[in-house]
Amino acid sequence: MSATTNNNYRTAESVSPGHPDKICDQISDAILDAYLAHDQKARVAVEACGGHGVVFLTGEVSSTVHINPVPIVQRLAGNIEVIDHIAKQSPEIARGVDTGGAGDQGIMVGYACNETPELLPLEVVLARDLNQYLYKKWPFDGKTQVTLKGDEIVAIVASFQNASHDELEAVVKRWARRQKNTGPYFVKYRNSNPTLHINPAGDWTQGGFDADAGLTGRKLVVDNYGPRIPIGGGCFSGKDATKVDRSAAYAARRIAVDYLRRFQASEVYCYLAYAIGYDQPLEVTVVVDGVEKTVEGYDLSPRGIIKSLKLTKPQFEQTARYGHFGHGFIWDN
8 A cells, every 4th residue: 555545735845956055965965076086985074055156165074185176166056266164074073983983963764665666755756857857958946846635746836947937837737747658656646737836936047056045955855755754854965974964864765665675565764863973873763654663684883884885985966966865876776
């Protein structure tokens, strides 16, 4: 039985890679990837704040190599001024991580459900798929939002930079009526006549950093599982895998996917909690269709997670574009 066999309203949004917050996420993760390409043991925690011609970088890096962040920022954000204020990792933090402990305290939530092939909530997959569909035509700043009632689409919101109302509406309608080559659930669940809100504030040509400021880690719900699923609170982007708010979140997703398949369940939640400097989780909870199960067979120390999920290789800029789950990463399979 699907986790969505109800008649409730459910809404999720997606933002394009051209959105200011997503530009900052990509900058942070691209800098991380650049360090990992030359130093797999690099400690990286980089935050970006950008807008109106300037990107400010702050955070901490400890590495055997030096990376110039300016070309990375300008590749993603255009010809823009870069203020680099990155320091070295605190020795007190390094002391706990050097012994294999977690880089911070925190609670991580993993989730998987049988609603879609991506094992994600249907509303999340639909909002993201629409955003990707529109971004191919308008590779700029943009947002989408999909509201379901039960398993039917009842409302769609689409706002995209440089897209006229009429053309954007036509492309949204084309997406809503597509039924081939997009997975079996699209045939069943797409309503051909939902209420449409197309550029509801009017057509717009000023977007990205020209119109608004962005900040790393400000799209946490979009990065995770949508508003229906709780999140632990920690940002992922710009952080190497010794920071468990990233690596343990991926491990929690891995466990949730494994238990969904093992028990042929409708939905699974996994909760992990850590203390800074300590290498074992303080909580390991998995709930399968409302029933708590024992978790066995996983090395959930930071080092164990990093090894099993191959988190020392450059791969993270891609995670910052359309969410960290449901894209075929190792923690999804």
